[in-house]
Amino acid sequence: MKFAIIAHDQKKEALVSFIKQHIDEFSRHELFATGTTGLRVSEQTGLHVHRFNSGPLGGDQEIGALVANKEIDAIFFFRDPLTAQPHEPDVSALLRLSDVYDVPLATNEGSAGAIISYYESLGD
Numbered sequence: 001m002k003f004a005i006i007a008h009d010q011k012k013e014a015l016v017s018f019i020k021q022h023i024d025e026f027s028r029h030e031l032f033a034t035g036t037t038g039l040r041v042s043e044q045t046g047l048h049v050h051r052f053n054s055g056p057l058g059g060d061q062e063i064g065a066l067v068a069n070k071e072i073d074a075i076f077f078f079r080d081p082l083t084a085q086p087h088e089p090d091v092s093a094l095l096r097l098s099d100v101y102d103v104p105l106a107t108n109e110g111s112a113g114a115i116i117s118y119y120e121s122l123g124d
């Protein structure tokens with residue numbers, strides 16, 4: 001499957017930690033990320049990540065295009081709900097497309113756990 005992994009700055013360590021906790025499962029899937037998130041995840045987990053531009057520089061929209069082309073199966077987007085983002089329109093556009101195309105979207109660790117547990121339950 002193809003997973004998008006994205007995190008705002010204040011949530012990057014939480015996303016890395018989450019992926020480490022589920023490293024076996026994440027290693028079974030193709031990972032696509034915005035620039036800095038992808039670099040952080042690949043450096044700290046050793047996983048291969050397809051990196052796009054940084055989120056504020058269009059990365060969210062590039063991943064949104066994958067969603068619109070039905071090329072993403074799940075999105076793990078650890079958003080920072082307490083910090084205004086200069087590219088909020090891009091974030092909203094990606095969230096909207098996930099609803100248009102009915103793509104599972106986790107915006108926090110609780111929902112991420114539910115989604116990854118589903119894939120883990122499928123086994124090999």
Ligand SMILES: O=C(CO)COP(=O)(O)O
Nearest residue numbers: 007034035036037054055
């Ligand atoms: O801002 C982001 C998503 O909206 C994340 O972008 P980076 O992974 O490049 O920091």
